[in-house]
Amino acid sequence: MNYKMQILVCGGTGCLSSESEQIVKNLKHEIKKNNLTEDVRVILAGCFGFCEKGPIVKILPDNTFYTQVKPADAAEIIERHIIRGHKVERLLFVEPETQEVISDSKHMNFYKKQQRIALRNCGFIDPSDIEEYIARDGYAALAKAVTEMTRDEVVAEVKNSGLRGRGGGGFSTGLKWEFAKKSVSDEKYVICNADEGDPGAFMDRSILEGDPHSIVEAMAICGYAIGAAEGRVYIRAEYPLAITRLQKAIDDARAYGLLGKNIFGTDFNFDILLSFGAGAFVCGEETALIHSMEGERGEPTTKPPFPAESGYWGKPTNVNNVETLANIPVILLKGSQWFKTIGTEKSSGTKVFALAGKINNVGLIEVPMGTTLREVIYEIGGGIKDDRQFKAVQTGGPSGGCLTEKDLDTPIDFDNLITKGSMMGSGGMIVMDETDCMPAVAKFYLEFTQEESCGKCTPCRIGTRRLLELLEMITDGKAEMRHLDELRRLSRVICDTALCGLGQTAPNPVLSTLDAFWDEYVAHVKDHKCPAGRCEKLIRYNINDKCIGCTACARKCPVNCITGERKQKHEIDQEKCIKCGACYSACKFNAIDKM
Amino acid sequence: MPRINSVEDLKKLKEQALDKIAVRLQGEDIDSLTQIYVGMDESGMQAGAKEVFHHIWSAVSGKPVVVLQTAKIGDFKEPAIKVVRPGQHAATVFEGVTIDKANEVISEFVEKGNPIEGMIAATHE
Numbered sequence: 001m002n003y004k005m006q007i008l009v010c011g012g013t014g015c016l017s018s019e020s021e022q023i024v025k026n027l028k029h030e031i032k033k034n035n036l037t038e039d040v041r042v043i044l045a046g047c048f049g050f051c052e053k054g055p056i057v058k059i060l061p062d063n064t065f066y067t068q069v070k071p072a073d074a075a076e077i078i079e080r081h082i083i084r085g086h087k088v089e090r091l092l093f094v095e096p097e098t099q100e101v102i103s104d105s106k107h108m109n110f111y112k113k114q115q116r117i118a119l120r121n122c123g124f125i126d127p128s129d130i131e132e133y134i135a136r137d138g139y140a141a142l143a144k145a146v147t148e149m150t151r152d153e154v155v156a157e158v159k160n161s162g163l164r165g166r167g168g169g170g171f172s173t174g175l176k177w178e179f180a181k182k183s184v185s186d187e188k189y190v191i192c193n194a195d196e197g198d199p200g201a202f203m204d205r206s207i208l209e210g211d212p213h214s215i216v217e218a219m220a221i222c223g224y225a226i227g228a229a230e231g232r233v234y235i236r237a238e239y240p241l242a243i244t245r246l247q248k249a250i251d252d253a254r255a256y257g258l259l260g261k262n263i264f265g266t267d268f269n270f271d272i273l274l275s276f277g278a279g280a281f282v283c284g285e286e287t288a289l290i291h292s293m294e295g296e297r298g299e300p301t302t303k304p305p306f307p308a309e310s311g312y313w314g315k316p317t318n319v320n321n322v323e324t325l326a327n328i329p330v331i332l333l334k335g336s337q338w339f340k341t342i343g344t345e346k347s348s349g350t351k352v353f354a355l356a357g358k359i360n361n362v363g364l365i366e367v368p369m370g371t372t373l374r375e376v377i378y379e380i381g382g383g384i385k386d387d388r389q390f391k392a393v394q395t396g397g398p399s400g401g402c403l404t405e406k407d408l409d410t411p412i413d414f415d416n417l418i419t420k421g422s423m424m425g426s427g428g429m430i431v432m433d434e435t436d437c438m439p440a441v442a443k444f445y446l447e448f449t450q451e452e453s454c455g456k457c458t459p460c461r462i463g464t465r466r467l468l469e470l471l472e473m474i475t476d477g478k479a480e481m482r483h484l485d486e487l488r489r490l491s492r493v494i495c496d497t498a499l500c501g502l503g504q505t506a507p508n509p510v511l512s513t514l515d516a517f518w519d520e521y522v523a524h525v526k527d528h529k530c531p532a533g534r535c536e537k538l539i540r541y542n543i544n545d546k547c548i549g550c551t552a553c554a555r556k557c558p559v560n561c562i563t564g565e566r567k568q569k570h571e572i573d574q575e576k577c578i579k580c581g582a583c584y585s586a587c588k589f590n591a592i593d594k595m
Numbered sequence: 596m597p598r599i600n601s602v603e604d605l606k607k608l609k610e611q612a613l614d615k616i617a618v619r620l621q622g623e624d625i626d627s628l629t630q631i632y633v634g635m636d637e638s639g640m641q642a643g644a645k646e647v648f649h650h651i652w653s654a655v656s657g658k659p660v661v662v663l664q665t666a667k668i669g670d671f672k673e674p675a676i677k678v679v680r681p682g683q684h685a686a687t688v689f690e691g692v693t694i695d696k697a698n699e700v701i702s703e704f705v706e707k708g709n710p711i712e713g714m715i716a717a718t719h720e
C-alpha cells in the first residue's frame with residue numbers, strides 16, 4: 001500500500017506508560033472516521049530518545065515532531081495537520097533558551113549533535129516488522145558476511161573498526177572475537193548480555209524494543225565469525241516489552257530463513273534462544289551471567305579462564321553487550337574505515353547515554369566519542385533544571401565516579417573518563433545540582449552495590465557493608481575524622497581484593513566524591529552540617545522572630561514538638577523533632593529556618 | 596511468508612519492503628529532494644486542492660520529489676502549489692492549478708527545469 005503520510009508514535013516503555021498505545025488507537029480511529037485509511041498509516045515505533053517530552057508523535061514526510069501528546073490530541077492532529085496541512089502549534093517543541101518554536105527535530109538542540117548508529121532504526125521502523133528492518137538494509141551485513149567474506153575477514157573488519165565493548169569494560173570487540181574463533185571446540189556459543197543492571201540505564205532496553213533485528217543479525221554475524229551455531233540472549237525478566245519484541249524478531253527471522261539451517265543457502269547454521277534473568281546486578285558480569293544461564297547461582301568466578309576459552313557449558317563463548325552488537329551490521333556494511341572516522345583515535349564510533357537527573361532534557365542520546373561533557377549536559381541536555389548550579393555528573397553507574405565542573409570540557413571516551421577518576425560504564429549519566437549531597441550520593445550507590453553483592457567474596461560482602469556503615473555515620477553526623485581515612489583505606493582494599501568487577505569498582509563513587517568533595521565530607525564530620533541541606537539527621541528547624549503565633553506549624557507537627565501561646569512566638573523541642581519538615585511547609589510567614 | 600534462500604531473495608524483498616518506509620525515507624532526505632507544497636486550507640480544498648495533491652503524488656512517484664501538504668500558500672488563486680528546489684530559499688508558486696497544469700509543472704519545470712507560463716517567484720522560510 002502506498003501511503004502518502006505516515007505517523008510514527010513512540011512505543012518505548014516510557015511513552016507507552018504515558019498512553020502512547022491509546023494515542024495510536026485514537027489516531028487510527030480518526031483516520032478511519034475521515035476515510036483516510038488508504039493514505040495515512042500509523043506506526044508504533046521504538047524510542048525517539050527525547051523522553052522528557054514524550055509521548056512523541058512524528059508526522060512524515062514533513063518531519064513535524066509533536067511533543068507531550070495526549071490521546072485526546074489525536075482528533076486535532078488528524079483534522080488540522082493531516083487533512084488541512086496546518087501544524088498543531090501547541091504541540092510543537094519550544095527551545096527553552098531561545099523560545100523558538102521548532103517543528104523538525106533535526107533543528108532541535110537535543111538532536112543536533114547526536115549521531116545515531118546503534119539507535120539508527122529506533123523511532124524510525126516498526127520494530128515488529130522484519131520487512132521494515134530489511135528495507136533499511138537489514139540482514140544485508142549478514143548476507144555479505146556469509147556469502148562474500150571468510151570468517152577471518154569478518155573478525156579483521158570488526159577488529160580494524162576499533163569497536164570497544166559498550167557493556168562497561170571497553171575491551172576490543174574484534175580481539176575478543178578472534179580469541180573465541182581461535183578456541184578449538186565442537187561447540188561454541190554467542191551470548192548477548194541484555195542484563196542492563198545499572199540504575200537509571202535503559203540504552204540496551206531501548207535498542208531491543210526499537211530495533212530487535214539488529215541484535216539478531218549481529219549475533220548471527222558473530223556466530224559465523226567465531227564458528228558458533230547457537231546464540232543466547234540473557235535478558236532480565238523486568239523487560240517484558242523488550243522480551244516480546246525480541247522473541248518476535250527471532251521467530252520472524254527463523255520463518256524467513258535468516259536463522260536456522262543453511263542461512264542464505266550456505267552451510268552456516270545459527271539459531272537464538274532467550275534466557276531470563278531475575279534482575280540481579282551481578283548477573284550482568286559475564287561469568288556470573290553464564291552460571292545463571294546454566295541454572296547455577298549467579299556468582300562470578302575468577303578469570304582466566306575467560307569465556308572465550310571456557311564459557312557456557314565449558315565451551316568457548318563470546319559475550320557481547322547489546323549496544324556493542326547493534327554496531328556490528330553497520331560496520332560490516334559501511335566498513336571499518338568509515339567507523340573509525342567517527343569518535344576519537346582510541347575510542348571509535350558513538351556511545352549511547354541515558355541522560356538523567358537534574359537536567360532539562362532527560363532522555364536517551366547517542367553522540368560520537370569525543371563529544372565533551374559540557375556539550376552533552378548544556379547543549380543536548382539543555383542545562384540544569386530550574387537554573388540551578390551544576391555540581392557533578394556520575395558516569396558509569398555504581399562502578400563509576402563523579403566528575404565536576406573542571407572536567408566538563410573533557411572529551412568523552414573510555415580512557416579519558418578513567419583518567420578523570422570515573423569510567424564510561426554502560427552509559428548511565430546522572431547529573432547533580434547544588435542541592436545534591438555528595439556523601440549521600442556515595443551512600444546511595446553503596447546501598448545499591450551492597451544489596452546487589454552476591455556475597456561470594458569477603459571484600460565485597462563485608463567490605464561494602466562496612467563502607468555503607470561508615471557513610472551512614474557520616475550522613476548522620478556521627479563520624480569522626482579518622483572515619484574518613486578509614487573510608488578511603490577500606491575502599492582501596494576492596495578495589496584491590498574483590499573477586500569481580502562489582503566489588504572492584506563499588507568503592508569508586510566513594511573515592512571520587514572524597515577526592516572532589518572533601519570539604520563536604522569534613523562539614524558533615526566536623527560541623528555536623530550538610531551543606532546541601534539533604535541529610536535529614538543533620539537538619540535543624542528553628543523558629544525565628546517572624547513567627548506571629550498562628551499555630552499552623554504546631555497543628556501540622558506529627559509529634560507535637562512545637563509549643564507556644566496563640567499570637568506568641570513558638571518553639572521547637574529539638575529532642576522530640578523528627579525533622580519531617582511539616583512545620584516548614586506549613587508556615588506562611590517564612591518564620592521557620594532550615595539549617 | 597517469503598523465505599530468503601539467497602542474497603538475491605533478500606535484495607528482492609528489500610525492494611518490495613522499501614514501499615513501506617518510502618514516506619519516512621523522504622522525510623529523512625527531505626533536504627535533498629525537490630519539495631512540492633500543496634495549499635490545503637478550506638478555500639484550497641474547495642477549489643480542488645485535494646485532487647491536485649493526490650494527482651501530483653502519483654505523478655512524481657519514484658522521482659526525487661516529495662509532496663507535502665501545507666496550509667495556505669499565500670494570496671494566490673486556489674489551488675496553489677509551491678515548488679522548492681533542494682536546499683534553496685527561493686520558491687516558485689503556481690496558482691489556479693488544474694490537473695493539466697500540474698502535469699506541465701512536473702514534466703517541464705520540476706524535471707527539466709524549463710520556465711513555464713504562470714510562474715511566480717516566492718520565498719520559502
Ligand SMILES: Cc1cc2nc3c(=O)[nH]c(=O)nc-3n(C[C@H](O)[C@H](O)[C@H](O)COP(=O)(O)O)c2cc1C
Pocket residue numbers: 164165166167168169170171173193194195196197198281282283284285286287319320321322324325426500501502
Ligand atoms: C557487576 C557487573 C555488572 C555488569 N553488568 C553488565 C550488563 O548489565 N550488561 C553488559 O553488557 N555488561 C555488563 N557487565 C560487563 C560484562 O561482564 C562483560 O564485560 C560485557 O558484557 C562484555 O560485552 P562487551 O565487550 O560488548 O562490553 C558487568 C560487569 C560487572 C562487573
